[in-house]
Amino acid sequence: AQSVTQPDIHITVSEGASLELRCNYSYGATPYLFWYVQSPGQGLQLLLKYFSGDTLVQGIKGFEAEFKRSQSSFNLRKPSVHWSDAAEYFCAVALDSSYKLIFGSGTRLLVRP
Amino acid sequence: DAGVIQSPRHEVTEMGQEVTLRCKPISGHNSLFWYRQTMMRGLELLIYFNNNVPIDDSGMPEDRFSAKMPNASFSTLKIQPSEPRDSAVYFCASRLGGETQYFGPGTRLLVL
Numbered sequence: 001a002q003s004v005t006q007p008d009i010h011i012t013v014s015e016g017a018s019l020e021l022r023c024n025y026s027y028g029a030t031p032y033l034f035w036y037v038q039s040p041g042q043g044l045q046l047l048l049k050y051f052s053g054d055t056l057v058q059g060i061k062g063f064e065a066e067f068k069r070s071q072s073s074f075n076l077r078k079p080s081v082h083w084s085d086a087a088e089y090f091c092a093v094a095l096d097s098s099y100k101l102i103f104g105s106g107t108r109l110l111v112r113p
Numbered sequence: 114d115a116g117v118i119q120s121p122r123h124e125v126t127e128m129g130q131e132v133t134l135r136c137k138p139i140s141g142h143n144s145l146f147w148y149r150q151t152m153m154r155g156l157e158l159l160i161y162f163n164n165n166v167p168i169d170d171s172g173m174p175e176d177r178f179s180a181k182m183p184n185a186s187f188s189t190l191k192i193q194p195s196e197p198r199d200s201a202v203y204f205c206a207s208r209l210g211g212e213t214q215y216f217g218p219g220t221r222l223l224v225l
Contacts, residue, residue: 003123013131032212043204043216045119051212090156100169103156 002027004093006104007079013081021093021107031093033074034101035065038088041102042064047089050074061085115139117217119205124221131193134220137186138207146214147180148204149192156204162188195224 003026011020025031032051036044048059055067065076074091091104118137127131138145145199147159160170165182173180177196192199200223206214 036216041218043218044206045216046213049212071210094212099144099208099214100158101156101214104157105155 001094002031002095002102003106004091004102006091006107008090008107009105010108010110011113012110015045016080017085019076019078019081019085019109021089021091021105021109022078024057024093025072025074025093027072027093027095030067030069031095032099033065033067034092034094035059035063035074035076036090036092037061038090038106041088043049044090047076048080081109083111083113115210117205117207117215119203119217119220121220121222122218123221125196125225127225128196129194130224131191132195132199132222132224134192134203134205134222136186136205136217138205139209139215140186142175142207142209142215143185144208145188146206146208147181147188148206148216150202150204150219152199156207159203160188167203169177184221196223200224 005024006065019063034049035047038044044046050057088106088108092101120135135220145162159172161168162182180190180217202219202221204219206216207215
Protein backbone atom coordinates (compact mmCIF):
# COMPACT_ATOMS: atom_id res chain seq x y z
CA ALA A 1 0.00 0.00 0.00
CA GLN A 2 1.09 3.53 -0.65
CA SER A 3 2.52 5.27 2.40
CA VAL A 4 4.39 8.32 3.53
CA THR A 5 6.94 8.06 6.32
CA GLN A 6 8.27 10.87 8.42
CA PRO A 7 10.70 9.07 10.73
CA ASP A 8 11.25 11.94 13.15
CA ILE A 9 8.35 12.68 15.50
CA HIS A 10 10.13 15.61 17.14
CA ILE A 11 13.16 17.65 16.16
CA THR A 12 14.73 20.40 18.23
CA VAL A 13 17.15 22.88 16.70
CA SER A 14 18.69 26.11 17.87
CA GLU A 15 17.63 29.34 16.29
CA GLY A 16 19.93 30.09 13.39
CA ALA A 17 20.88 26.47 12.86
CA SER A 18 20.13 24.54 9.71
CA LEU A 19 17.20 22.15 9.46
CA GLU A 20 16.40 19.02 7.54
CA LEU A 21 13.12 17.13 7.92
CA ARG A 22 12.94 13.72 6.35
CA CYS A 23 10.19 12.25 4.22
CA ASN A 24 10.09 8.94 2.39
CA TYR A 25 7.27 7.55 0.29
CA SER A 26 6.35 4.15 -0.92
CA TYR A 27 4.85 4.13 -4.38
CA GLY A 28 5.71 2.56 -7.71
CA ALA A 29 5.76 5.74 -9.73
CA THR A 30 6.76 9.26 -8.87
CA PRO A 31 3.88 10.86 -7.02
CA TYR A 32 3.14 14.52 -6.63
CA LEU A 33 4.93 15.66 -3.47
CA PHE A 34 4.06 18.36 -0.98
CA TRP A 35 5.19 19.85 2.30
CA TYR A 36 2.66 21.57 4.54
CA VAL A 37 3.16 23.41 7.83
CA GLN A 38 0.65 23.59 10.67
CA SER A 39 1.04 26.17 13.40
CA PRO A 40 -0.70 25.49 16.71
CA GLY A 41 -4.46 25.80 16.38
CA GLN A 42 -4.21 26.60 12.69
CA GLY A 43 -4.92 24.90 9.41
CA LEU A 44 -2.31 23.61 7.03
CA GLN A 45 -0.34 25.95 4.81
CA LEU A 46 1.45 24.77 1.68
CA LEU A 47 5.21 25.34 1.82
CA LEU A 48 6.17 23.84 -1.52
CA LYS A 49 5.38 21.14 -4.04
CA TYR A 50 7.08 18.99 -6.65
CA PHE A 51 5.55 17.52 -9.77
CA SER A 52 8.36 17.24 -12.27
CA GLY A 53 11.43 19.02 -13.57
CA ASP A 54 14.11 20.47 -11.34
CA THR A 55 14.43 18.20 -8.32
CA LEU A 56 15.27 21.09 -6.00
CA VAL A 57 12.21 23.18 -5.34
CA GLN A 58 11.95 26.45 -3.51
CA GLY A 59 9.06 27.31 -1.28
CA ILE A 60 7.82 30.04 0.98
CA LYS A 61 9.47 31.21 4.19
CA GLY A 62 12.94 30.23 2.93
CA PHE A 63 12.25 26.50 2.74
CA GLU A 64 13.42 24.19 -0.01
CA ALA A 65 13.07 20.49 -0.69
CA GLU A 66 14.93 18.03 -2.83
CA PHE A 67 13.35 15.08 -4.60
CA LYS A 68 15.60 12.05 -4.81
CA ARG A 69 14.05 9.32 -6.90
CA SER A 70 16.67 6.72 -5.99
CA GLN A 71 15.89 7.15 -2.32
CA SER A 72 12.14 7.79 -2.67
CA SER A 73 12.71 10.85 -0.54
CA PHE A 74 11.58 14.44 -0.46
CA ASN A 75 13.41 16.08 2.43
CA LEU A 76 12.66 19.60 3.56
CA ARG A 77 15.50 21.97 4.39
CA LYS A 78 16.08 25.45 5.68
CA PRO A 79 19.56 26.96 6.10
CA SER A 80 18.76 29.08 9.14
CA VAL A 81 15.78 28.43 11.38
CA HIS A 82 13.80 31.23 13.01
CA TRP A 83 11.82 30.90 16.23
CA SER A 84 8.64 31.44 14.21
CA ASP A 85 9.32 28.20 12.32
CA ALA A 86 8.29 26.17 15.36
CA ALA A 87 5.31 24.17 14.11
CA GLU A 88 4.34 20.77 12.84
CA TYR A 89 5.42 19.82 9.35
CA PHE A 90 3.64 17.34 7.15
CA CYS A 91 4.87 15.63 4.04
CA ALA A 92 2.14 14.50 1.65
CA VAL A 93 1.80 12.72 -1.65
CA ALA A 94 -0.91 12.68 -4.28
CA LEU A 95 -0.96 9.60 -6.42
CA ASP A 96 -2.90 10.81 -9.42
CA SER A 97 -4.66 13.75 -10.95
CA SER A 98 -7.40 13.59 -8.33
CA TYR A 99 -4.79 15.05 -5.98
CA LYS A 100 -6.13 13.12 -3.01
CA LEU A 101 -3.47 13.68 -0.41
CA ILE A 102 -1.89 11.00 1.73
CA PHE A 103 -0.14 12.57 4.68
CA GLY A 104 2.79 11.47 6.76
CA SER A 105 2.45 11.45 10.53
CA GLY A 106 4.15 14.80 10.89
CA THR A 107 7.31 16.14 12.52
CA ARG A 108 7.04 18.63 15.33
CA LEU A 109 9.80 21.23 15.19
CA LEU A 110 10.91 22.96 18.37
CA VAL A 111 13.28 25.92 18.17
CA ARG A 112 15.65 26.72 21.02
CA PRO A 113 16.41 30.39 21.56
CA ASP B 114 -9.62 36.52 -0.33
CA ALA B 115 -11.24 35.13 2.82
CA GLY B 116 -9.81 31.65 2.42
CA VAL B 117 -11.66 28.51 3.37
CA ILE B 118 -14.13 29.20 6.16
CA GLN B 119 -15.17 26.58 8.67
CA SER B 120 -17.72 26.76 11.41
CA PRO B 121 -17.91 26.27 14.24
CA ARG B 122 -14.26 26.48 15.25
CA HIS B 123 -14.94 24.50 18.40
CA GLU B 124 -17.76 22.12 19.23
CA VAL B 125 -18.40 20.25 22.45
CA THR B 126 -21.28 17.83 22.49
CA GLU B 127 -22.51 14.77 24.29
CA MET B 128 -22.45 11.27 22.97
CA GLY B 129 -25.49 10.51 20.87
CA GLN B 130 -26.05 14.05 19.70
CA GLU B 131 -26.00 15.13 16.08
CA VAL B 132 -23.07 17.28 15.00
CA THR B 133 -22.94 19.36 11.84
CA LEU B 134 -19.72 20.90 10.62
CA ARG B 135 -19.80 23.53 7.91
CA CYS B 136 -17.40 24.63 5.22
CA LYS B 137 -17.37 27.46 2.73
CA PRO B 138 -14.69 26.89 0.09
CA ILE B 139 -12.76 29.61 -1.64
CA SER B 140 -14.95 31.25 -4.26
CA GLY B 141 -14.48 29.67 -7.66
CA HIS B 142 -12.85 26.50 -6.39
CA ASN B 143 -14.38 23.36 -7.83
CA SER B 144 -13.08 20.63 -5.52
CA LEU B 145 -13.64 20.20 -1.82
CA PHE B 146 -12.08 17.79 0.64
CA TRP B 147 -12.93 16.84 4.21
CA TYR B 148 -10.11 15.56 6.43
CA ARG B 149 -9.96 14.34 10.01
CA GLN B 150 -6.91 14.73 12.24
CA THR B 151 -6.34 12.62 15.33
CA MET B 152 -3.30 11.78 17.36
CA MET B 153 -3.67 8.09 16.61
CA ARG B 154 -4.38 8.18 12.90
CA GLY B 155 -2.96 11.52 11.78
CA LEU B 156 -4.59 13.29 8.85
CA GLU B 157 -7.07 11.19 6.91
CA LEU B 158 -9.13 12.08 3.88
CA LEU B 159 -12.80 11.42 4.54
CA ILE B 160 -14.50 12.49 1.33
CA TYR B 161 -13.76 14.43 -1.83
CA PHE B 162 -16.21 16.40 -3.99
CA ASN B 163 -15.64 17.65 -7.51
CA ASN B 164 -18.13 20.13 -8.95
CA ASN B 165 -20.41 19.42 -5.97
CA VAL B 166 -20.51 15.69 -6.70
CA PRO B 167 -19.02 13.20 -4.22
CA ILE B 168 -16.21 11.43 -6.05
CA ASP B 169 -14.63 9.33 -3.35
CA ASP B 170 -16.11 8.67 0.09
CA SER B 171 -14.03 5.63 0.88
CA GLY B 172 -12.53 7.38 3.87
CA MET B 173 -15.84 7.98 5.60
CA PRO B 174 -15.55 5.82 8.71
CA GLU B 175 -19.10 4.52 8.92
CA ASP B 176 -22.72 5.24 8.24
CA ARG B 177 -22.90 7.68 11.09
CA PHE B 178 -20.95 10.09 8.91
CA SER B 179 -22.48 11.85 5.94
CA ALA B 180 -21.40 14.79 3.80
CA LYS B 181 -23.23 16.99 1.37
CA MET B 182 -22.39 19.77 -1.00
CA PRO B 183 -25.66 21.34 -2.11
CA ASN B 184 -23.90 24.09 -4.05
CA ALA B 185 -20.45 25.31 -4.96
CA SER B 186 -20.15 27.52 -1.92
CA PHE B 187 -21.21 25.27 0.93
CA SER B 188 -20.60 21.82 2.33
CA THR B 189 -21.57 20.03 5.51
CA LEU B 190 -20.20 17.04 7.36
CA LYS B 191 -22.70 15.47 9.71
CA ILE B 192 -22.17 12.91 12.43
CA GLN B 193 -25.30 11.25 13.80
CA PRO B 194 -25.13 9.90 16.43
CA SER B 195 -21.78 11.17 17.65
CA GLU B 196 -19.42 9.05 19.75
CA PRO B 197 -16.40 9.95 21.88
CA ARG B 198 -14.06 8.36 19.33
CA ASP B 199 -15.20 10.97 16.81
CA SER B 200 -13.35 13.62 18.80
CA ALA B 201 -10.82 15.14 16.40
CA VAL B 202 -10.02 18.19 14.36
CA TYR B 203 -11.93 18.24 11.10
CA PHE B 204 -10.45 20.18 8.20
CA CYS B 205 -12.02 21.29 4.99
CA ALA B 206 -9.88 22.11 1.96
CA SER B 207 -10.66 23.38 -1.50
CA ARG B 208 -8.84 23.70 -4.79
CA LEU B 209 -9.35 25.02 -8.27
CA GLY B 210 -8.60 22.47 -10.93
CA GLY B 211 -4.93 22.16 -10.17
CA GLU B 212 -2.93 20.52 -7.49
CA THR B 213 -2.83 22.87 -4.53
CA GLN B 214 -5.35 22.40 -1.74
CA TYR B 215 -6.09 25.30 0.55
CA PHE B 216 -7.04 24.33 4.06
CA GLY B 217 -9.44 25.95 6.45
CA PRO B 218 -8.60 26.53 10.13
CA GLY B 219 -10.41 23.37 11.21
CA THR B 220 -13.19 22.52 13.64
CA ARG B 221 -12.10 21.02 16.93
CA LEU B 222 -14.76 18.52 18.01
CA LEU B 223 -15.01 17.02 21.46
CA VAL B 224 -17.65 14.39 22.11
CA LEU B 225 -18.17 13.67 25.80
